[in-house]
Amino acid sequence: MNPKATQIRLAEGGGGEATAQLIQQVFWSRLRHPELLKGNDASVLENPGGNLVVTIDSFVITPWSFPGGDIGKLAICGTVNDLTMMGAVPLGLTVGFIIEEGFAIHDLERIAESMAFTASQAGVQVVAGDTKVVNKGAADGIFITSSGVGTAAPDLHLGGAYARPGDHVIVTGTMGDHGATVLLARGEMGLQSDLISDVAPLNKLIIPLVQKYPQYIRVLRDPTRGGLAATLNEIARQSKVSIRINENSIPINPQVRGITGLLGLDPLYLANEGKAVMIASPEVSCFLIHELRENPLGKDAAIIGEVCAITGNFGMNQGIVSIGNEMGGERILPMGSGEQLPRIC
Amino acid sequence: MNHQLLNEYINRIQEQFSDFKCVLMEVCGTHTNVIRKAGIHRLLPPGIKLLSGPGCPVCVTGSGFIEQAVELSRNPEIIIATFGDLLKVPGNTSSLSTARAEGGQIRIVYSPMDAVELAREYPNKEVVFLGVGFETTVPAIGLAVKEARQTGVANFSVLPAFKVLNPAMRALLADPELKINGLIAPGHLSVIVGADSLAFLPQEYGLPTVIAGFSRDEIWLGITALLFQIKNGIARLENCYPKAVSAAGNRMAQDLIRELFIPEPAEWRGLGTVDNSGLGFKDEYQKYDARVRYQLQPIASMEPPGCKCGQIILGKAEPGECSHFSHGCTPDHPVGPCMVSSEGACAAHFHYTLNQ
Known part of the structure; x- marks a missing residue:
């Protein structure tokens, strides 16, 4: 050189x-x-x-x-x-x-x-x-x-196929920060914000919990491309279950909410690079939340829903992901079409 | 509204209307979207049916207009500026997204003013903005045209497909096949045209009509008011969105429309050509009309075989009744416009409700 x-x-x-x-x-x-x-x-x-x-x-x-x-x-x-x-x-x-x-x-x-x-x-x-x-x-x-x-550990049963009805769905923090940040960083939208990407290594947050509750944590995923919606749909398919989440429990940064609202995007489809989705037995979910929140990377951790058996709800005989709101209304949260933002990771 | 109060309202409707049968039409595409997204249709008693109406601007635009835009985009001197939701709408032979992949210069803008800015940036090109929208959008486009005129931006024009809702509503309500018991009138449109301009709906057609806002509780409130009118045999105009809608509407916006545009016949998907349901440029603004500037001849619209968009827009069919719906017609590969626009009934059904 x-x-x-x-x-x-x-x-x-x-x-x-x-x-x-x-x-x-x-x-x-x-x-x-x-x-x-x-x-x-x-x-x-x-x-x-x-x-x-x-x-x-x-x-x-x-x-x-x-x-x-x-x-x-x-x-x-x-x-x-x-x-x-x-x-x-x-x-x-x-x-x-x-x-x-x-x-x-x-x-x-x-x-x-x-x-x-x-x-x-x-x-x-x-x-x-x-x-x-x-x-x-x-x-x-x-x-x-x-x-x-x-x-x-050789006896760890962790993977997309292990979710069971009754399990709780946990996210370790706010959804969509990375996707929204990169979108604005491209400067094409004419919008400014002080958003920052959530990109962070999660091993120090997650591994101690896996070691402490090995038989209780069933699925761990990082919701990158396709966001939370794609990740939950993958889990529902792999585990042959339905997943029902509650809109008001999902942590979303108010700036991300504002920007996505303005642009007609849904933060549940935006990429995360420092968050995990965890499916865990309801016996330990409260302990997990408590321990996650002690780490700055998990301070906004929340239980957002639960896994249920396939019920034929919405006329579908396969596992679906649905999302409920404060009215008691419910809709499906599909995988998302092919038009996610390109080159975000 | 707090959650508890809202839930009380919901319970009240579910109890008092459990055996009631009626059909309501929400005219506005944004209402369709929020209703499906919040699952409001699933909270209503089973006898109460919600149909979408002709209030999605992209959906009511004929495929001939898209074809015209595609043809313009093949001119290397022209940059097409458009709102994003027109991109995937199929024209007679192609769509703007295909035209873009083939090398057409097509830019997505978020406001008509951005299109004027684009024209300033590329003084050696011609920028054509695709003017799709109702009275809600037309004033912003009018402002952009005035801005272009005042600042001497000569390489900017608009391909108009402006729509005026009321004449189309009259054409729709004259159809004996349409059987609806009440209307949820569009909130955004009412902000501009004023509540009074919708009074003809109950007065002349005996239709209970409610102007509703767009949050979940505002929509629920509107539906509640409408159901009580129908149940009690009343037909009047009720403004359930008073925080934004006044009786007279936005006078400045109305004046701006009158200053630049004159009524002209317009083509509506499903309805055909309806007199006075469109807006054309007045003589002194003709040079901003892309049809005049490029001497464009109208292109007849051709509906894709089997596509029911025309009937869905008019409340005569539901998305699930179309044989293309979710088989062959999806948001990624749309056959008709109702699957493309975020305000389209098919897209809302597809994204949020699947088989219901």
Whole structure:
């Protein structure tokens, strides 16, 4: 890397001296796991025991920087949260960058810095990485793919298919913040707000609860693309149950409510990047809420509804999600059509 | 209204009208949406039926208009500015969203004034705003046209499909097939035209009529008032939205409409052409009429085969009675406009109620 260069050139993806310098100066100076610094083709991690849990996610968000975070923070949180939703303690993450020629080096440094900070916040480490540079126009600034590996207790029965009638539905905080923030950050709406994305690693909030109440927490999901509505519909299908939620119990930031009302959007369909949906036995739901609220990331946690058997309500003989209001009125909350906002994560 | 009081009102209707049979029409598409979204239709006793009326501007616009807009968008010199809900409405051969994918320059705006701004931004292009709406929307479009004239924005025009509700209501009520017992009159429209202008509904057609607001409790209140009128054999105009609707309406908005526009015949989906139910530009504003500027000939509307939008708008069919509904016609792949607009009856049924 030319020390005076301000932009990424194709040479930095060529695999030669320029690539080595870029990796050392931008990444190794910030992400300092010993296995990464060895520079081998792959990293070796010790297995503390338990089932291995593996996940991967790609991030193509535009704009890459938004109030409350950036694509680097998002990549770390997204992968940590995916592991967390399976009750897994992260062992390590790997990250792959696809960078468009001409991307500013100081922006790449900012992203690396934010990844390092977020990883340390979450108590996880980046153990392997890859960098590619593509011609101008072949990517939009920067894309990141990150994968993660973690371990979970072998007897954990956690997953979308384990919801049972009578279980309570919990959300760990307000819905739609990330989607609304990114939408406004694009500047196309001519609206301003002081909203910030909720992007955050959830492992420290959630894993202790999974360890404390293993047999009581049945489903954990992070309601990212498609929002709460898509997540609950997926759970209803996987578990072959219906889910009934109460509109007035769902925590929604008043600004998100205002903006979505103005634009004709529904916050229940907007992405979250620092919230979990939890389906848990009613015996422990109050304890869970109490403990979630002790952590700033879970301060708005609420029980929003319950799981019920398929009743043929609304003329449907399959699991549906419905939402009730203060009048006693009820409607379905469908999966959502294909027109969610593109490139929000 | 507090929840307890509202629930008392709901219980009262459920008890007192448990055996009552009647059909109510909510004219306004926003009412349709809130009713379905809040599940209000499911709280009513089983004999009370709610039908949607011709109050969704996108739904009543003929497919010939969309076709005209699609054709304009193929001119590389033209940028089409439109409210977002027109994008997916099928025209005779194509839709604006397809035209955009094929390279047409089509921009979504949130206000007509944004379209004037767009014209300022692109002085070497022509910006055509798609003027779809009732008397509620027309004043804002009129303001945009005046702004363009006063500030010398010459590359801005409007393709008008403006609608005036009352003549269409008369045409609708003259139809012997329509059997309704009461009307929930549109609240937003009444804000502009004034409650008095709706007095002909009870006076000439003997129809109990209530002007209702848009929150759940306001709609419930309106339905309650309407049901008591019907039960007691009364037909009068009741303003249940007095916080926004006055007897005379918004005079400034009415004056603005009169200043720029004159009544003209308009084509309504389902109703055909109705005299004086549209608005055209007055002579001194003709150059802002895209039909004049581009010498457009009217294009006849062609209804998609089997689509019942025309009957649904007139309260003669319900979304579930259309063979396309949820099979082949969905918000992602709409056959007719009622599945596209957020104010459309089919979209409200599809999103919130499925088979009911």
